[in-house]
Amino acid sequence: MRLFLLIILLVFLLRTFAFAPYLIPSSGMENSLFHGEGILVNKWSYGLRTPYLSFLPYDRWCESPLEKEDIVVFNNPAAIQQPVIDKREIYISRCVGIPGDTLMVDSVFNIVAPDSRYSPDHKKLYTYPQEKEQQMDSLISILAIPHNKLMGQSENKNVRSFSRYEFYLLEQAMNGKCWIEPLHKPQREDVRPLVIPGKGQVVRIYPWNITLLRNTLVMHEGKHAEIQNDTLYIDGRPTQHCYFTKDYYWMASNNSVNLSDSRLFGFVPKDHVIGKAAVIWFSKEDHTGLFEGYRWKRFFKEIK
8 A cells, every 4th residue: 555655656656747638539630640549748847847837936947958850748828717837738840039039920820931930740731733643642652651542622623741851751752844833822911920038128019920929918917908990009008019918839749731820820929838759659540459559660769
């Protein structure tokens, strides 16, 4: 009995102060992480956040900065109906913008940047002629591209989602006669600079970012802010600049069709960050039997 209680205490301490297990709820982080995989999150990666925020004030012990390209686990910053941060829904995304960064985005806040800025696992939507469907299936099979299904149709073309590396493989296999192209091709005039706010930083307000900034001020800075006739009023005063007291981050899914990232909930303040996704401890394909479908090579694999 004493040993049993000791084990329970040890597990409790590890979950609270060191590592926490989570399951990947969707396909948004493929091919880095697959739906249903079990991961361990290192709570010390950016400093341990104060546990039990219902009773204790927020703080971080041994704080360190997030780095771009880290896969981060955090609480939903838009779930303001739940006042206690650590009780909010948990999300996982890749950090692509840190305080002080300027990201080039389109009108719906998709990042527009050279391919070198993306993780090889970052997925985008591509189209190709419908009559090439059989050939596409053959290429996917030959190149062993996993978990790739027809997603729909657009203007008499079929739509699939590929990572940058997968698209590279397909392009090479077609030997210079590539008939796959991106679904969205943002025009230069649609691209705008998005500044990621940091503690003590002032950010200029524009018509295209005014709603994003207003929501951040209300949800995370405790300000009374409202938009009237395309002007932002903070605590009743019109302004053209915002001042921030926290560090914020921009999170992106690997799979661009998955909107559970900053395009949906905006900037993520550091007090919502739980830790860095560290290790895969379990991996099994969906809809497989008890003794099949295990991805043994992914067990205890470091997450990058």
